[in-house]
Amino acid sequence: xxxxxxxxxxxxxxxxxxxxxxxxxxxxxxxxxxxxxxxxxxxxxxxxxxxxxxxxxxxxxxxxxxxxxxxxxxxxxxxxxxxxxxxxxxxxxxxxxxxxxxxxxxxxxxxxxxxxxxxxxxxxxxxxxxxxxxxxxxxxxxxxxxxxxxxxxxxxxxxxxxxxxxxxxxxxxxxxxxxxxxxxxxxxxxxxxxxxxxxxxxxxxxxxxxxxxxxxxxxxxxxxxxxxxxxxxxxxxxxx
Numbered sequence: 001x002x003x004x005x006x007x008x009x010x011x012x013x014x015x016x017x018x019x020x021x022x023x024x025x026x027x028x029x030x031x032x033x034x035x036x037x038x039x040x041x042x043x044x045x046x047x048x049x050x051x052x053x054x055x056x057x058x059x060x061x062x063x064x065x066x067x068x069x070x071x072x073x074x075x076x077x078x079x080x081x082x083x084x085x086x087x088x089x090x091x092x093x094x095x096x097x098x099x100x101x102x103x104x105x106x107x108x109x110x111x112x113x114x115x116x117x118x119x120x121x122x123x124x125x126x127x128x129x130x131x132x133x134x135x136x137x138x139x140x141x142x143x144x145x146x147x148x149x150x151x152x153x154x155x156x157x158x159x160x161x162x163x164x165x166x167x168x169x170x171x172x173x174x175x176x177x178x179x180x181x182x183x184x185x186x187x188x189x190x191x192x193x194x195x196x197x198x199x200x201x202x203x204x205x206x207x208x209x210x211x212x213x214x215x216x217x218x219x220x221x222x223x224x225x226x227x228x229x230x231x232x233x234x235x236x237x238x239x240x
Contacts (some may be wrong), residue, residue, distance in 0.1 A: 018176070022167070025176040027157045029184075032108070033080045033093040034142070034150030035059050041092075044075035049090075056121075057151060058095045066090055077146040103229035110224070110231070115217040120225030122151065127225055128214050129153075136199075136211050138192040140185040155215065156181055156189050158196065 017026030035052075039059050042050040049065040050072060052058070061072075061081075066089040073081040073090055081092045096106035104110075109117045120127035122134075132139035132153065139153035162173035174181075181189045199209040217223055 022163045023175045025159055027159070031078060031080060032152065033059060033095060034078055034148070034152045035095060037149035037151060038147065040075040040077060040148050041072035041081055044071040046071065053097065056097070056100060058097050060094060060097070061090055061092060063089050063091070077143065077148060099231055100227060102234050103227055104231040104234065105224040105227040115220050115223060118223050118225065119227060128222065129225065131210070131214060136195055137188060138195055138211065140188050140192060142184060144186040154185065156185050156192055158193065
């Protein structure tokens, strides 16, 4: 029997909002390995267990070399490395690189029901990734102040308009303080919001907006970039 209000629980920190009613705010922020250009985990490992793949920049752990010191887990500012107590080694997201090698997109991209994830090469001018990051500048790194140059980018969440003291919408205020959004995504978040609002208004008038077309992703295959192979058609190794 529980007495009083609970003070902990599974994923407690991840499921707590901020602010005060009626201007409370909450959103989910999916986290995965950022495949950083300056990975702190790699620098922290004393056994050269962590390495970067030259062909795509994915950061991996050589599990045969790992001795489970866990310095990498301490060093990762995004806390994306976990310790496997059964194998006594550090492990992390591998960005589905076996699928990428066969031309298939990562599972999280193909299976996202909200069509929220794009995959591609950020240096390819024809890719949606390049356009979101460099052309439209609405996809931003998470916590750029960590200075590890992450290669996963986020479209900042557009939160509902705040209420004023009379219970009316305050069109000049967001429910989540802009300082918090700036802390998450850097100073570029303000320009990103302006760009998204401008392009959304343009689309509402019936004019075509490349940015809105990319974000809406009416054809889910557009999310896959060059990795369009159907994983269901790949040859599978025989069961052991």
